[in-house]
Amino acid sequence: MRHFIRSAAVAIAMAAASTFSIVAAMAADISGAGATFPYPIYAKWADAYKKETGIGLNYQSIGSGGGIKQIKAKTVTFGASDAPLKGDELDGTGLAQFPMVMGGIVPVVNLEGVKPGELVLDGPTLADIFLGKITSWDDPAIKK
Known part of the structure; x- marks a missing residue:
C-alpha cells in the first residue's frame, strides 16, 4: 500500500x-x-x-x-x-508554411517621352506583361 x-x-x-x-x-x-x-x-x-x-x-x-x-x-x-x-x-525540417498576408505589386516605369499619367495599363494588359506575352513597350495592347 x-x-x-x-x-x-x-x-x-x-x-x-x-x-x-x-x-x-x-x-x-x-x-x-x-x-x-x-x-x-x-x-x-x-x-x-x-x-x-x-x-x-x-x-x-x-x-x-x-x-x-x-x-x-x-x-x-x-x-x-x-x-x-x-x-x-x-523536407526534414519539421517546419510547416502557410500564407499570412497578401499584397499588391505596383509596376513603376520611367519611359522616355511618356509623361506621368499618360500610360494606363488595364488588368488584361498588365497580366500579359507579367505572363511574358507582352515584351516591349510598342506592343499594340500598350499603344492603344
Missing part, C-alpha cells in the same frame, strides 16, 4: 510539473523574424494579441532570407518570407 501511495504521489507530482512547464512555455513571448513587407500588420496583430492574452510578440523585420535562416536555426518561433519555400527546402 505504501508503495502504491508513493508511486501515485510521484506520478501526480510529475504530471503537475509537466503541466506547469507546458503552461510556462505557452506563456512565453513569441518571437519571429523575416520579411519587411508584413511588419506593419504583424505589429498591429502583436499589440492586439498582447492586450488579449498578455503574451508579447517580438517580430524583427530583417528580410526574408534572415527569417528563413533564423527559423531553420530555431532561434525564433516563426519566420516570414515573401516567397514560399520549396518542398525540398522543407
